[in-house]
Amino acid sequence: MSMFAKQGGKSRTGRLPSLVPESVAAIQMGIALFALLAWETVARLFRTDFWTSSPSNVMVELWRWAASGLLTSDLQLTLTEAGLGFLIGSAVGGLIGFILGWNRLLGNLFEPFILSFYTLPKIALAPLFVLWFGIGITNKVMFSGMLVFFMVFFTTYQGTRQVDRDLVENARLLGAQPWDIWTKIALPYSAVWVFTGIRIGLPYALIGAIVGEFVAAEAGVGFRIKEATSFFNTAAVFAGLIILMVISIILLGILKFVESRALGWQSAKGSIQPETQT
Amino acid sequence: MGMTALTMPPLPAHDDRETVIDFQGVVARFGGLHAMGPTSLTVKRGEFLAIVGPSGCGKSTLLNMVAGTLKPSEGTVRYKGELVDRINHNVGYITQKNFCLPWRTVEANVRLPLEFRKHPKAETAARVAAALEKVGLKGFEQAYPKQLSGGMLQRVMIARTLAYSPDLYLMDEPFGSLDAQLRTRMHGELLKLWQETGATFVFVTHDLHEAITLADRVVVMSKRPGRPKLVVDIDLARPRDVIDVQSDPAFSAYFKRLWTALDVH
Numbered sequence: 001m002s003m004f005a006k007q008g009g010k011s012r013t014g015r016l017p018s019l020v021p022e023s024v025a026a027i028q029m030g031i032a033l034f035a036l037l038a039w040e041t042v043a044r045l046f047r048t049d050f051w052t053s054s055p056s057n058v059m060v061e062l063w064r065w066a067a068s069g070l071l072t073s074d075l076q077l078t079l080t081e082a083g084l085g086f087l088i089g090s091a092v093g094g095l096i097g098f099i100l101g102w103n104r105l106l107g108n109l110f111e112p113f114i115l116s117f118y119t120l121p122k123i124a125l126a127p128l129f130v131l132w133f134g135i136g137i138t139n140k141v142m143f144s145g146m147l148v149f150f151m152v153f154f155t156t157y158q159g160t161r162q163v164d165r166d167l168v169e170n171a172r173l174l175g176a177q178p179w180d181i182w183t184k185i186a187l188p189y190s191a192v193w194v195f196t197g198i199r200i201g202l203p204y205a206l207i208g209a210i211v212g213e214f215v216a217a218e219a220g221v222g223f224r225i226k227e228a229t230s231f232f233n234t235a236a237v238f239a240g241l242i243i244l245m246v247i248s249i250i251l252l253g254i255l256k257f258v259e260s261r262a263l264g265w266q267s268a269k270g271s272i273q274p275e276t277q278t
Numbered sequence: 279m280g281m282t283a284l285t286m287p288p289l290p291a292h293d294d295r296e297t298v299i300d301f302q303g304v305v306a307r308f309g310g311l312h313a314m315g316p317t318s319l320t321v322k323r324g325e326f327l328a329i330v331g332p333s334g335c336g337k338s339t340l341l342n343m344v345a346g347t348l349k350p351s352e353g354t355v356r357y358k359g360e361l362v363d364r365i366n367h368n369v370g371y372i373t374q375k376n377f378c379l380p381w382r383t384v385e386a387n388v389r390l391p392l393e394f395r396k397h398p399k400a401e402t403a404a405r406v407a408a409a410l411e412k413v414g415l416k417g418f419e420q421a422y423p424k425q426l427s428g429g430m431l432q433r434v435m436i437a438r439t440l441a442y443s444p445d446l447y448l449m450d451e452p453f454g455s456l457d458a459q460l461r462t463r464m465h466g467e468l469l470k471l472w473q474e475t476g477a478t479f480v481f482v483t484h485d486l487h488e489a490i491t492l493a494d495r496v497v498v499m500s501k502r503p504g505r506p507k508l509v510v511d512i513d514l515a516r517p518r519d520v521i522d523v524q525s526d527p528a529f530s531a532y533f534k535r536l537w538t539a540l541d542v543h
Contacts, residue, residue: 166375166377167377167379169347170371170377171377171390171394172347172365173345173347173365173366173367173369173371174390174391174394174438174442175367175391175394175395175442176394177394180393180394184379184390184393184394185379188379188381191381263381265380265381265382265383265422265424266380266381
């Protein structure tokens with residue numbers, strides 16, 4: 001069986017043989033297995049498991065975490081924090097970005113303030129949020145929401161500002177009332193940018209929740225990682241990281257699915273030509 | 279016969295068709311720049327008028343004033359006797375720019391003006407279908423703009439205008455970005471459309487061939503500040519074949535005369 005797809009004479013994209021998808025997946029699995037194996041080997045051979053732990057130790061730790069029932073409650077808490085923060089941040093960021101992006105006057109008015117916030121490393125606000133919202137769930141939701149807000153807001157604002165003003169004028173000539181301009185042109189146009197912002201902002205929801213838990217918390221995946229570090233339990237730290245990785249991958253998958261549904265036109269491919277008339 | 283039209287002053291005794299556009303001493307100033315005018319010009323119902331002139335002479339400005347997107351700094355513009363002082367919804371405006379909404383299919387793009395104008399649903403579908411058929415886009419209803427070529431996008435723009443059947447078509451170099459062959463074909467289609475709709479067409483271009491091939495009357499604008507410098511009636515037989523008409527001896531005579539007036543350096 002050949003790993004390479006058969007190249008038809010029609011291909012115009014050079015001579016590089018392309019891999020068939022199944023072989024790509026197989027190779028990727030191979031790489032992952034090799035990495036795990038190398039990790040385990042190094043940990044055992046050089047006794048580095050105090051610093052690096054090892055896949056087997058991490059698995060044991062994951063099992064223990066799950067068996068204690070804490071994994072479920074930690075996951076629930078962290079996902080709630082990140083999820084609520086994500087929803088609030090996206091909604092508010094998308095809305096304000098949309099309004100300031102479309103309304104030139106307001107946009108110009110607020111631009112210097114927006115820019116001064118843009119450069120601020122938002123993570124630095126975490127301690128302040130503890131002061132404002134305590135060490136409970138509100139603090140993490142607000143912090144995660146704030147991070148997401150800025151990502152979605154900036155992307156939507158900048159994208160929406162680029163709209164072709166002639167397009168709007170053309171719509172007015174076609175008979176569009178202000179309401180039509182908002183609903184039939186501005187909103188769909190901005191949707192692309194809101195989605196782009198959401199895609200960039202999604203990981204920040206999780207970052208916000210985790211950082212919030214690092215700073216002050218009593219439970220959650222981030223809290224567990226910090227706790228394990230203070231007990232020098234490297235395996236538990238890695239267990240926490242793996243959980244975070246799995247969450248992010250699942251979230252991105254969901255987002256891609258939603259996006260392909262909402263913005264189906266973007267994936268329309270190929271060019272359609274009329275049959276040539278002679 | 280065409281030649282006599284050139285040597286005789288081309289003044290029809292009277293034209294009792296309704297005046298669709300009436301420019302009276304319009305002037306356009308942008309900041310301190312005197313861009314166009316004073317210009318006085320009338321266009322009759324059903325006429326195909328072409329406006330030619332060097333870039334920056336205010337050809338497009340004239341169209342914008344009829345569409346109501348630009349107010350004259352001086353003078354007045356009337357549409358069927360009524361002062362144009364806001365967006366004029368009776369016009370169809372087609373430029374070389376493609377204003378298709380990328381998230382809408384061809385059909386949904388053509389439907390757009392009918393949605394804006396709140397046409398009844400049943401009538402809308404029929405109008406959209408007829409417009410698409412007329413520009414040869416039948417079968418492409420569900421395609422997205424990004425899948426279409428430049429010529430087809432331009433057809434979508436024309437269909438979108440046709441869908442709400444305006445009385446007046448304003449065209450600002452609509453075929454400027456198309457290649458020569460496609461352009462010639464579009465000329466043929468446009469003339470057919472003009473004849474079928476009986477609408478008034480004002481066509482801005484800097485291509486004299488295009489102007490003579492299409493128009494009943496060609497206005498040559500001067501350099502900035504642009505003013506009508508020469509108005510020539512194109513007395514070539516209708517219906518015109520866009521290829522044959524170019525070999526008519528009168529065609530080249532018109533061309534020479536307009537070329538001289540255009541004063542290109």
